[in-house]
Amino acid sequence: MxxxxxxxxxxxxxxxxxxxxxxxxxxxADSRRRPRGMQALSVEHRDAKRRLVxxxxxxxxxxxxxxxxxxxxxxxxxxxxxxTRLRSWQSFSRFREETSAxxxxxxxxxxxxxxxxxxxxxxxxAGRPLRSHIMSSTWHVPPVWFAPFAAxxxxxxxxxxxxxxxxGSGPATAAVTRTLIYVxxxxxxxxRVEAALPYTADGRSGLAAGQLETLARWLAGFHxxxxxxxxxxxxxxxxxxxFLRADESVAEVGVALAAIARGEVELATAMHRRLLARWRLVxxxxxxx
Numbered sequence: 001m002x003x004x005x006x007x008x009x010x011x012x013x014x015x016x017x018x019x020x021x022x023x024x025x026x027x028x029a030d031s032r033r034r035p036r037g038m039q040a041l042s043v044e045h046r047d048a049k050r051r052l053v054x055x056x057x058x059x060x061x062x063x064x065x066x067x068x069x070x071x072x073x074x075x076x077x078x079x080x081x082x083x084t085r086l087r088s089w090q091s092f093s094r095f096r097e098e099t100s101a102x103x104x105x106x107x108x109x110x111x112x113x114x115x116x117x118x119x120x121x122x123x124x125x126a127g128r129p130l131r132s133h134i135m136s137s138t139w140h141v142p143p144v145w146f147a148p149f150a151a152x153x154x155x156x157x158x159x160x161x162x163x164x165x166x167x168g169s170g171p172a173t174a175a176v177t178r179t180l181i182y183v184x185x186x187x188x189x190x191x192r193v194e195a196a197l198p199y200t201a202d203g204r205s206g207l208a209a210g211q212l213e214t215l216a217r218w219l220a221g222f223h224x225x226x227x228x229x230x231x232x233x234x235x236x237x238x239x240x241x242x243f244l245r246a247d248e249s250v251a252e253v254g255v256a257l258a259a260i261a262r263g264e265v266e267l268a269t270a271m272h273r274r275l276l277a278r279w280r281l282v283x284x285x286x287x288x289x
Contacts, residue, residue, distance in 0.1 A: 002045055002234030004285075008135040008145050009229045010186070011071050011078035016223040025079045029070045040069060041233065044082060056109050059116050060088040071183075071227060078227050083132045089120040090132065131221050139286040140279050141232065143253065144211045147196045148189035148219070148228055149182040151251035156180050158241050180232040180244055189228040190219050196253075199260045207253070238285055249275055 014025050028034055035043040044067070051058035065084035072078070096104060096113070104113065124130065137145070157179045193216045200209040219228065236244060256271035 002041060002237065003138065004234045004238055005136050005138045006141045006145070006233050006235050007229075007231045008137075009069060009080045009231065010133045010219070010222045011069065011080040011227040011229065012133070012223045013225055014077040014079050016226070017079065024066075025068065025081075026077065028066070028068065029072075029077055029079070034070070035067065036070075040067075043067070044084070047084070056112050057107075059092055059108060059112060060119065061085050071229075073227065080133045080229075083134065086123075086130070087132050087134060087136075089116070089123070090130075092116055093120070131218065133222075135218070136233075139235075140283045141230070141235070141249065142211065143249075143275060143279070144207050144215050145230055146250045146253040146275075147193050147207060147212060147215070147257075149184050149192070149230060149250045150188070151248065151254060153182045153184050154180070154248075154250065155182070156244060158244065178236045180236055180247065182230040182250060184228050186219065186222060186224055186226040186228055190216070193219065196257050199257055235282070238282065247278065249278065 014022055014029070017025055034040075051061065061084055063085065065082040067082045067084075069080040069082070070078070071080075096117075099107075108116075157177065159177060193212060196207060197209070197212055197216065200207045200212050230250075232244075239247075252271045252275050256268045256275075259265075259267035259271065
């Protein structure tokens, strides 16, 4: 069972990577041994579990991952590196911020935490990159993640591939048999987020201004010809077919923003309430017995 998490990924053209990474990623994409489709997310999850059940737990791997998610579109190869080491550091930092020292020590021995903190500080002091190609969210999709996409970019697959409802570009990158994914070009993603920013101050759109600004800065750090993907990941295994078919969160955010621009406050409020009601039910499962 995959973790109940959703993912926002950026795939950059392989030509955007400097050498020797460009050559290495090109060879990797053609390798028969690289994990594909559902296998890729499962392998990433399996490796994480092995590290955490070790004694003591390996909170951050010693070396960066050499794996990536791969897409091909219009004769271009796109790469989204896993960057497991960097993302583990970032997740550990959030864990320390949100967890008391006593509680944290019950999960991770103090000497291990010190080593992780020292290694991450050394990484930062060396001026190494801190922007990863993947963001994740457990138990829900943050509302601001819907803003970069359009309704027609939705790709829903239920059951076996032959029963797929497919709209959008390229194959799914998570489970082959059950996915909900949106894919868009970086130019469109940036334009939609920038267009949404003026309408977030009063909260009527359902999007938090600060979070949308953070998302805009994150997208701005990548190649202008990259692809952006929203993957519901393991959340699809929490939700039944009827829920997934009826989930038009991207469309609702788009309608809310357009309604605010036209001064149609009631319509914007109605879309906001629909979005909150849907995801409130999903988030409640985190604490369900």
